[in-house]
Amino acid sequence: MKANLVSILIPFKNTAPYLRECLDSILAQSYPSWEVIAVNDHSTDESLQIVQENAKQDARIKVFENSGAGVIHALQTAYAKSSGTFITRMDSDDIMTPDRLQIMTNSLLEHGPGHVAVGQVTYFSHRGISDGYDRYEKWLNRLTAKGSNFSEIYKECVIPSPCWMVHRTDFDACDGFNPHRYPEDYDLTFRFYEAGLNIIPCDKTLLYWRDYDHRTSRTSEHYAQNYFLDIKLHYFLKLDYDPKRTLVVWGAGFKGKKIAKSLIEQHIEFTWICDNPKKIGKKIYGKTLLPFQELDKIGASQSIVTVANEMAQEEIRGYFKKLGLKHMTDYFFFC
Known part of the structure; x- marks a missing residue:
């Protein structure tokens, strides 16, 4: 060499x-x-x-x-x-x-x-x-x-x-x-x-x-987008997921549904939240979508955020900050 x-x-x-x-x-x-x-x-x-x-x-x-x-x-x-x-x-x-x-x-x-x-x-x-x-x-x-x-x-x-x-x-x-x-x-x-x-x-x-x-x-x-999501979830579960904490998925668009479906298939429990009034209370894959304010009640949690809108992401970051949660420890943006 x-x-x-x-x-x-x-x-x-x-x-x-x-x-x-x-x-x-x-x-x-x-x-x-x-x-x-x-x-x-x-x-x-x-x-x-x-x-x-x-x-x-x-x-x-x-x-x-x-x-x-x-x-x-x-x-x-x-x-x-x-x-x-x-x-x-x-x-x-x-x-x-x-x-x-x-x-x-x-x-x-x-x-x-x-x-x-x-x-x-x-x-x-x-x-x-x-x-x-x-x-x-x-x-x-x-x-x-x-x-x-x-x-x-x-x-x-x-x-x-x-x-x-x-x-x-x-x-x-x-x-x-x-x-x-x-x-x-x-x-x-x-x-x-x-x-x-x-x-x-x-x-x-x-x-x-x-x-x-x-x-x-x-x-x-x-x-294609689904391959990227598969890799993200694979490595999140392997490297950063803490099974002792409540896993939360934020968002019910294409990415949120793909992540949720994969978690269900892997028998991993999670809470599904969103900030869309038209979706809150509905069931997708047997899971009821809850308002994002549920995070206030959950306590120790880790959140996968699948909301793509940049302005909405900034609002979400502000909300996590208010709760004292840290990026790449307590919450992870998947888009």
Whole structure:
């Protein structure tokens, strides 16, 4: 294993229009000690030829075929072929800034094992960025600037899949890409959190994140909302749930119903509350929806909040504060 070598793992499938720009951004890195482990996930366009052409010109680029099918198998294949001290991922349709690898390796060398190096991101698209992606980018970058990403981990994926780096030893301790659970980037983020890794703050954009209609996260069923909710609930019950306290679910929209149904299926008792007068008193899945003021009577509790409206969330935060309850201990925002 070469000292301080960075292994850049790149699964790719039918991204020919973007691959050259992606690889050029890696070739332009100020940090020279890297290897690209590119894994072809059964492309039917010119993607494989493009990577092979680059591999002929630079021996640091290595190309393999996916031993299975899908991005998780491709990542597993890539990791098995890698030999770097540091591990990072890159998506084949994105662009690194020239100093991304240098900044991340410097951060990890300075802070040592037990840390995750991250960077700020900028979305770009030929048609402009939607309001939703713009809000997500700003929210994510605010967290990254402080290194406080894990404080909002149950809301959304707080570490962008193509913009992190860790020590290989930490990656192995987190079980790498072994779990076959989608969305795979969100699952890995939770395992970083579970392992107690610390996020190193970063105030610089290190990745340009491309958005387009047929991007995998837009088209694959594995990135549908229900998969995100399943992962949130799985890790909440594993890492933060206290069965000695009353579990409360706040909200009866799509997310609230999905969480409630899953808890019922797992035979986990909970109280279901909301602030919608039209729903209070109704039964869903055999559970009666109670007014949110029930929290005053419950005592020791933990709340999963599934209310998405930002103004309503602020009011809910104020209500919890009034009750003396703490975020990420007594209540958790799932959206």
